[in-house]
Amino acid sequence: MKLQRRKGRLTDWREKEYLEDDLNEEGGDTMITHIVFFKLAEQTPEKIRAVRDKLLSMRGKIDVLRHLEAGIDLIRSERSYDVALVTTFDSLDDLQAYQVHPYHAGEVVPFMKANCSSIVAVDYES
DSSP states (O other): OOOOEETTEESOGGGHHHHHHHHHHTTOOOOEEEEEEEEESSOOHHHHHHHHHHHHTTTTTOTTOSEEEEEEOSSOOTTOOSEEEEEEESSHHHHHHHHHOHHIIIIIHHHHHHHEEEEEEEEEEO
């Protein structure tokens, strides 16, 4: 079964891993997706919003960011993290430039480390 694209996105994300080879053969642009989950040390609504807002504050400050979204967990289960960050980059070099960008490294990372008990990340080609 071949999935249809809508505004550059697959209509069924669950089948994405099966289509990577097909997409590469079609000449699709490869990007890097960087996803980070944050579990806060103090899980108050104010702290959770502050973490999300700090992540969103990167918009317009880091030119290599192609897409940025941050959201607060709705389910609040035992295994849930509190906040998620999803970003995309044109290349691995751009992701690495983001990691050392003065605003990210000097403002955002220290804020996250001061407020989070756990931070996990995944980076993959998309």
